[in-house]
Amino acid sequence: MMSKRDYYEVLGVSKSATKEEIRKAYRKLSKQFHPDLNKEAGAEEKFKEVTEAFETLSDDTKRAQYDQFGHADPNQGFGGFGGFGGGGADGFGFEDIFSTFFGGSTRRRDPNAPRKGDDLQYTMTIDFMEAVFGKETEVELPREEECETCHGTGAKKGTSVKTCTHCGGSGQISVTQNTPLGQMVNRRACPHCQGTGKIIPEKCETCHGSGRVTKRKKIKVTIPAGVDDGQRLRVSGQGEAGVNGGPAGDLYIVFRVKPHDKFVREEDDIYLELPLTFPQVALGDEIQVPTIHGNVKLKIPAGTQTGTNFRLRGKGVKNVHGHGTGDQHVIVKVVTPKKMTEKQKELMREFASIDGNSPDEYSSSLFDKIKRTIKGD
Ligand SMILES: [Zn+2]
Numbered sequence: 001m002m003s004k005r006d007y008y009e010v011l012g013v014s015k016s017a018t019k020e021e022i023r024k025a026y027r028k029l030s031k032q033f034h035p036d037l038n039k040e041a042g043a044e045e046k047f048k049e050v051t052e053a054f055e056t057l058s059d060d061t062k063r064a065q066y067d068q069f070g071h072a073d074p075n076q077g078f079g080g081f082g083g084f085g086g087g088g089a090d091g092f093g094f095e096d097i098f099s100t101f102f103g104g105s106t107r108r109r110d111p112n113a114p115r116k117g118d119d120l121q122y123t124m125t126i127d128f129m130e131a132v133f134g135k136e137t138e139v140e141l142p143r144e145e146e147c148e149t150c151h152g153t154g155a156k157k158g159t160s161v162k163t164c165t166h167c168g169g170s171g172q173i174s175v176t177q178n179t180p181l182g183q184m185v186n187r188r189a190c191p192h193c194q195g196t197g198k199i200i201p202e203k204c205e206t207c208h209g210s211g212r213v214t215k216r217k218k219i220k221v222t223i224p225a226g227v228d229d230g231q232r233l234r235v236s237g238q239g240e241a242g243v244n245g246g247p248a249g250d251l252y253i254v255f256r257v258k259p260h261d262k263f264v265r266e267e268d269d270i271y272l273e274l275p276l277t278f279p280q281v282a283l284g285d286e287i288q289v290p291t292i293h294g295n296v297k298l299k300i301p302a303g304t305q306t307g308t309n310f311r312l313r314g315k316g317v318k319n320v321h322g323h324g325t326g327d328q329h330v331i332v333k334v335v336t337p338k339k340m341t342e343k344q345k346e347l348m349r350e351f352a353s354i355d356g357n358s359p360d361e362y363s364s365s366l367f368d369k370i371k372r373t374i375k376g377d
């Protein structure tokens with residue numbers, strides 16, 4: 001049997017940690033290891049471990065049992081944990097990876113108090129240029145909304161919801177248990193109303209009494225120009241519907257940006273490798289260079305070395321927060337011909353035979369520079 005780590009250790013909290021401390025630790029760790037955000041090996045296992053620890057320690061009854069019996073408690077099953085589908089993060093288009101982990105689990109509140117709906121998370125894969133210039137788009141996603149037939153009450157038209165008489169509407173009852181260590185008083189969800197504090201004698205036919213229906217809904221999303229891979233956009237009020245008249249949760253969109261075949265992006269700067277022939281760098285040239293804003297004229301001075309970086313100011317990405325625009329760096333790569341005609345070879349030999357062409361002459365200045373840098377003068 002695999003040895004399981006102590007739940008308190010997993011969350012990094014003390015045995016006397018308050019619920020708030022446990023919740024905070026969970027939020028932090030679940031974000032750190034969430035499989036949508038963390039692609040490192042073992043992150044998903046960590047996430048499951050953290051979630052399991054939280055499910056136990058955030059529940060008074062389960063926590064009391066765990067404190068007494070540890071992992072050995074036979075009643076302490078593995079919480080059913082729905083695996084995160086996703087996986088194929090490279091897939092084209094949209095991926096429905098939802099999680100409600102931002103909502104947290106707070107079951108011990110007054111069941112009749114207004115509650116904010118759960119937040120949703122959605123991973124959107126977009127093209128390189130869409131990220132650079134932004135785009136108006138739509139996502140279609142399933143989310144829970146208030147049932148229109150009963151306006152969220154769950155009761156059939158013309159009937160009403162009654163307060164549960166067993167728990168007086170609190171949704172919870174006290175149970176006294178005799179254990180070998182003495183009497184224990186546990187508060188449990190009321191079995192008569194399933195913890196809702198309400199009894200619905202005649203259920204709404206649309207939602208079967210839940211007051212909520214799942215609908216696929218189209219939501220307009222503005223991809224902000226300059227957004228980068230892994231950045232998150234909050235769409236306020238587009239998460240799950242609130243409960244008991246509470247506000248709706250928020251929708252978080254995490255962007256995955258597909259790489260470009262030419263341009264490499266580093267924050268707001270763009271890098272482009274530019275292959276040039278030996279005659280072009282030796283004699284100089286004037287060429288058209290692609291940028292994300294279209295072609296630009298670039299002068300290659302005679303004697304340009306491989307690795308030279310030409311900076312095209314303002315030809316990078318406009319910052320997503322409005323902090324200026326990046327540059328494009330054009331990195332020269334001199335390409336040696338793999339095939340040459342007899343005539344070319346002949347001219348090359350002739351070129352090589354002329355004095356003053358030893359490689360020393362080309363490399364000495366660079367090598368001197370390196371030597372000076374190492375010596376520090
Ligand atoms: Zn009840």
Ligand SMILES: [Zn+2]
Binds near residue numbers: 155
């Ligand atoms: Zn209904």
